[in-house]
Every structure is written in C-alpha cells, then in structure tokens.
Amino acid sequence: MARYVFITGGVVSSLGKGLASAALGALLQARGFSVRLRKLDPYLNVDPGTMSPFEHGEVFITDDGAETDLDLGHYERFTGVAARRTDSVSSGRIYSNVLEKERRGDYLGKTIQVIPHVTNEIKDFIEIGDDEVDFMLCEIGGTVGDIEGxxxxxxxxxxxxxxxxxxxxxxxxxxxxxxxxxxELKTKPTQHSVKELRSIGIAPDILVCRSEGPIPEKEREKLALFCNVRPDSVIAAQDLSTIYDAPLAYHREGLDQAVLDAFQINPAPKPDLSKWENVSDRIHNVDGEVRVAVVGKYTQLEDAYKSIAEALTHGGMANRVKVKVEWVDAEVFEKEDAAPHLEGYHAILVPGGFGERGTEGKIKAAQFARERKIPYLGICLGMQMAVIEAARNVAGLDTAGSEEFDHEAGKKRFEPVVYHLKEWVQGNHKVERKVTDDKGGTMRLGAYDAVLMEDSRVAKVYGKTSIDERHRHRYEVDIKYREKLEKAGLRFSGMSPDGRLPEIVEWPDHPWFIGVQFHPELKSKPFDPHPLFRDFVRAAKENSRLV
Structure with missing residues (x-):
C-alpha cells in the first residue's frame, strides 16, 4: 500500500507546485523509494487538449495517448517515470464519468450529489495503482479557496x-x-492560507514557502507556531537560477527528511544525489554558448513550448554549452524577407502548432535554414512546413500546401502535400477519423513505432533503426508525393512500420536538417537527453565555431 503526499497551493497560483512535487519525487527516488506523481486539475475541460496554449501552456502527451497538464512533463523529467493516462484528471473528466454512470443507471435511481458521488469518483481515481509504488504524490491544481477546487x-x-x-x-x-x-518578509498571507485549508478539514504537515531569499529564524518560528507545524517542517523554496537545482536545494532545506519524518520512517535511507550533482555541474560549468531560434506562433508564452525549451537545455548539458533560446514570432516575416530576423543564429527549430496563422513564416524559416546550411529541427508542423517548402522551392509544386489550411479557409487553394489523416493502425486495430469529428481526443495520440533507414542521419543519431515516439497531430505528409520529393533530394528516412506514414525527413546534403512528425521533446530528461536534441545542439555548437 502506497503512502500518499497531497500537495496543495495557497496565496497565489504559479508558485511551482509541479516543480516542488517533481523535485520531491526525485529526492525520494534518491533514497531508494519508488514513486508515481499525479495531477488533479479543477477546470471543467475534460482535458487540456482543446485549450489554447495561451490559456494553459503546452499539452503534454503520455505514451498511452492522454492529453495532460504540462506539470506531468516536470514529473517525467525529474523522476524518469513515464506518465500514464491515470496520472491526470480534471473536474470535467470526473463529472463526465459521474454523469455517464447516472445515465446508465449505475446509481440505482439515487440523487446525484457532489458528496458522495463526485468525491467518491475522485477517490477512486487517486488510488489507481496503489500497490505499485512506495509513494504516491498527488498535486491539486489551483489555489485553496477557489470554489472549483x-x-x-x-x-x-x-x-x-x-x-x-x-x-x-x-x-x-x-x-x-x-x-x-x-x-519585511510577510508571513500573514501564509497564515491566512493555512487557516483556509484548516477550515475545510485539512491540516498541513509541511509548509513549503516560496521566497526571494532565506527565511529568517524568527519568521520560521512564527510560521510554525501560527500554522501548527514543526519548525523543521517549514521549508524555504528560494528562487533558483535553474529548475534543475531544485532537488539539491530542497534537500539542503530538508524537504525529503521532513516528509520521511512525517511518515515516521526511521531510520531514513541515505540519499544518493550523485545524479543531480552531475546535472548541476553540467548546467553551471559550460564551454560556450549557442543561439537557437525557435520560430513559432505562441512565442508570447514560453510555457506553450515548455518541453522544447527544456529539451534544448538538456541538449546543451550533453554538449557542455549554454543554449540561449530566442523566441521568434513566425508571423513577423510572413510577408517579408526572413534573413534579417534569422541571421546570427547557430540553429533553427520550428515547433508544432495548429492552424494556418504563422505557417508562411515557418516555411520561410525552413527555406532559410536549407539554403544557408544552418542546422534545422522541424517538429510536427515544423516537419510539414519543411516538406511544403521543399515541394514548392525544389520539387516544382508551386501550390503545395496543407489540407488543414484549405479546411480553415473553406475553399481549395493548395495542392495538399499534407492531408487530413483519415485512418491509421493503433496496436491491433484500425482507427478512423473524419474532418467533422469533435476536436477533443481525436488526433493521432501517444507512442507509435517508426522504422529508420540504416544509412540515414537519424539512424546514426539514435544508434538504432527501430524507435517509438509520441505523437499529437491530425494531419500527415501524403505518401503519394514521396517519389517526387525524393527525386528532388529530400529523403524520407523514417516511416511507420507499414510504410504508409512518413515519420522523418532529412536533407542528406545538408550539415544537419531533420524534420520529425512526432514530439521528441516529450521524452527528454536532464540526466538522459533525447538523442535528437543532443545531436542538434552538437551541430549548433559546431556551426557556432564556423560562423
């Protein structure tokens, strides 16, 4: 039976509950315990899949195809434990489950109420996999006092x-x-937050207090007294230069020891923090800097590309360089020359996205990288834009485009080199989709296998010819254009096992130009950088020495 740690937040949102949860999970692992982390979100969307990145940041995808909160990315990056569909739930999903049961008659005619039916549904979710791990860490989204929570x-x-x-x-x-x-450092907001929590029957065992600097002993004692916790259970969470210092910083503050003391685990196993000491060393002791332009459409909110930013950092750690990520709005140069906006960068990355807005800028970014021999990594839509650029400017298909853009416009304007995926194989069954289907959960989601050409660049990068990566898209490069594009020089170096769906393209005569239909950033970790990001940053580092 697992021990449970429930993580709640107070005073204001965005204090870093997800990061604190992930760091605690890493520290418990360092002491030899197994962990699983969970996120319970109060919003009424069934999942974040249909939410704008400006609303909620990126959508993190699990191997089993769940669209989840970006905090699950923190959980995976810090613990290495692959998240599952059962690690994220929202109020919308809970209420949907309850209403489905009511419609089926599962409640035998009873009046359906928040207590006990909704709360029972939440409790059933929490205890899934109870016998699999030593510790279950459950983060409650939002802030205490929010009515929806x-x-x-x-x-x-x-x-x-x-x-x-x-x-x-x-x-x-x-x-x-x-x-x-x-x-002065004010403790009153924390006192009121704890008072609010206690008013609904929950007494915190540990306080984690975000602050710009250390908590003086006087304020620590005051918090312990008025919030009814032990003084050594008041943990300072100071601002850090990098999130990857969090496990070591929380350990110095005694967070993991406070948790073990609260569970009366004595004697506590000694931690092995060598992995995190190595991570810290690699991020703080670098040999140089590379500038990478991320040409996207949600650049006003960095959380929209959170996993990409972190994967680039991991690639930098693997190469002992600092990656300076600069966010470039693809719309800025849709109708003008891209060169003034992209010159001076050592590499260019074009991430995923939805809709036509900004796509002409992304196509120009791919063209600039191809012609100037600058390392290029295209992810999902970034791969599709690279293929459209090749079709237009190299293969002679002047009107090449995506069916997605025609669908938005309501009329045919392009030759659909990228088309709406109508069917694919998932496991042992065929999945079928129509353009008119609901948006939520209808994409090609989760982990799928791909086969790489033996003599391709990506095969050398991965060190193998069979991979599996996570997907999130409803449009694909049409295989019927493969022959024409390959005659023009673009190589389809990775395909689905049945040979029907293009997974990876590359320019063999380019120093480093790869487009992938999947999202490699979702599987990258600070102690295990993804091969593509590791090699992409290596190419950027090499290019920086040539510039």
Whole structure:
C-alpha cells in the first residue's frame, strides 16, 4: 500500500507546485523509494487538449495517448517515470464519468450529489495503482479557496480519513512576499492560507514557502507556531537560477527528511544525489554558448513550448554549452524577407502548432535554414512546413500546401502535400477519423513505432533503426508525393512500420536538417537527453565555431 503526499497551493497560483512535487519525487527516488506523481486539475475541460496554449501552456502527451497538464512533463523529467493516462484528471473528466454512470443507471435511481458521488469518483481515481509504488504524490491544481477546487479538497480530506493512520500527509506551498518599503518578509498571507485549508478539514504537515531569499529564524518560528507545524517542517523554496537545482536545494532545506519524518520512517535511507550533482555541474560549468531560434506562433508564452525549451537545455548539458533560446514570432516575416530576423543564429527549430496563422513564416524559416546550411529541427508542423517548402522551392509544386489550411479557409487553394489523416493502425486495430469529428481526443495520440533507414542521419543519431515516439497531430505528409520529393533530394528516412506514414525527413546534403512528425521533446530528461536534441545542439555548437 502506497503512502500518499497531497500537495496543495495557497496565496497565489504559479508558485511551482509541479516543480516542488517533481523535485520531491526525485529526492525520494534518491533514497531508494519508488514513486508515481499525479495531477488533479479543477477546470471543467475534460482535458487540456482543446485549450489554447495561451490559456494553459503546452499539452503534454503520455505514451498511452492522454492529453495532460504540462506539470506531468516536470514529473517525467525529474523522476524518469513515464506518465500514464491515470496520472491526470480534471473536474470535467470526473463529472463526465459521474454523469455517464447516472445515465446508465449505475446509481440505482439515487440523487446525484457532489458528496458522495463526485468525491467518491475522485477517490477512486487517486488510488489507481496503489500497490505499485512506495509513494504516491498527488498535486491539486489551483489555489485553496477557489470554489472549483472544493470537491478535490474534500475528496483528499476524506481519503486521508479512509486510510490507516500515518498513510497520508499534506504539503502546502505558499508565498512569503518581501515588502520592500518596510524591509519585511510577510508571513500573514501564509497564515491566512493555512487557516483556509484548516477550515475545510485539512491540516498541513509541511509548509513549503516560496521566497526571494532565506527565511529568517524568527519568521520560521512564527510560521510554525501560527500554522501548527514543526519548525523543521517549514521549508524555504528560494528562487533558483535553474529548475534543475531544485532537488539539491530542497534537500539542503530538508524537504525529503521532513516528509520521511512525517511518515515516521526511521531510520531514513541515505540519499544518493550523485545524479543531480552531475546535472548541476553540467548546467553551471559550460564551454560556450549557442543561439537557437525557435520560430513559432505562441512565442508570447514560453510555457506553450515548455518541453522544447527544456529539451534544448538538456541538449546543451550533453554538449557542455549554454543554449540561449530566442523566441521568434513566425508571423513577423510572413510577408517579408526572413534573413534579417534569422541571421546570427547557430540553429533553427520550428515547433508544432495548429492552424494556418504563422505557417508562411515557418516555411520561410525552413527555406532559410536549407539554403544557408544552418542546422534545422522541424517538429510536427515544423516537419510539414519543411516538406511544403521543399515541394514548392525544389520539387516544382508551386501550390503545395496543407489540407488543414484549405479546411480553415473553406475553399481549395493548395495542392495538399499534407492531408487530413483519415485512418491509421493503433496496436491491433484500425482507427478512423473524419474532418467533422469533435476536436477533443481525436488526433493521432501517444507512442507509435517508426522504422529508420540504416544509412540515414537519424539512424546514426539514435544508434538504432527501430524507435517509438509520441505523437499529437491530425494531419500527415501524403505518401503519394514521396517519389517526387525524393527525386528532388529530400529523403524520407523514417516511416511507420507499414510504410504508409512518413515519420522523418532529412536533407542528406545538408550539415544537419531533420524534420520529425512526432514530439521528441516529450521524452527528454536532464540526466538522459533525447538523442535528437543532443545531436542538434552538437551541430549548433559546431556551426557556432564556423560562423
């Protein structure tokens, strides 16, 4: 039976509950325990799959095809434990499940209420896989006091009472604001947040307090006294230069020891932090810097490309260089020359996206990289734009485009080199989709196999010819254009096992130009950088020495 740590937040949102949860998971692993992390989100969307990146940041995809919160990316990057569909749930999914059961008559005619039916559904979700790990870390999205989060707080309160004593603890993350005018670190917001939490029946065992600097002993004692926690369970979470210092910083503050003390695990196994010490060394001790332009359409919000930014950092760590990521809005040069906007970068990355906005800029970015021999990595839509650029400017298909753009415009304007995927094989069955299907959950989602050509660049990068990667898209490069494009020089170096779906393209005569239909950034970790990002940054580093 797993021990449960419930992580809640107070005062303000975006304090770093996901990062704190991930770092705690890494520290428990360092002490020899197995962990799994979960996210419970109060919003009413069934999942974040149909939400704008400006609303919620990136959508993280699991191997089994779930569209989830970006915090699951933190969980994977810090623990190496592959997330599953059962590691993320929203209010929308919970209510949908309850209503489906009511329609089937599962409740035998009873009146359906938040308590017990909604809270029971949440509790059932929480205990999935209870016997698989030593610790289950469950993060509750939002902030205590939010009306939409009340069913989740009530559910975890009930859950802790249902379990044997000592099987559940609560960790509350808050803010200690520094008031510059008075020169004081204020504890009152945290006191009120804990008061709100206690009013709904939850008493925190550990306080994690975000602050710009150390917490003076006086304020630490005050927090312990008024919030009814032990002084050594008041943990300072200071601002860090990199998130990858979080495990070591939390360990120095005693977070993992406080958790083990709360569970009365004594003596506590000693931690092996060598992995994180190596990560810290690689990120702080570098031999140079490379500039990478990420040409996207959601560049105003970095969280929209969170995994890409982190994967580039991992690639830099593998090559002992600092990767300076600069976000370039693809719309800026849709109708003008791309060169003034892209000159001076050592590499160019074009990420995924949806819709026609910004795509002409992405096509120009691919053309610039191809013609100037600059390392290029195209991901999902970035690969499709590279193929369209090749079709237009090398293969002579002047009107090449995507069916997605014609569908948006309501009329045919392009020769659809990229088309709407109508069917594909998933496991042992065929999946069929129509353009008119609902948007949510209807894409090609999750891990799929690909076969690489033995003498291709990607085969050398991966060191093998059979891979599996995570997908999230509903449009594909049409295989019927393969022959014409390959005659023009673009190589289809990775295909689905049945040979019907292009997975990877590359220019063999280019120093480093690869487009992939999948999302390699989702599987990259600081202690295990993804091969594509490792080699992409290596190529950027080499290019920086030539410029």
């Amino acid at each position: 009340l069913p989740f707080f009530e559910a975890i309160r009930q859950f802790s009472q249902d379990r044997p004593r000592g099987q559940c603890i609560f960790m509350h993350l808050t803010l200690l604001p520094w008031i510059k005018a008075s020169g």
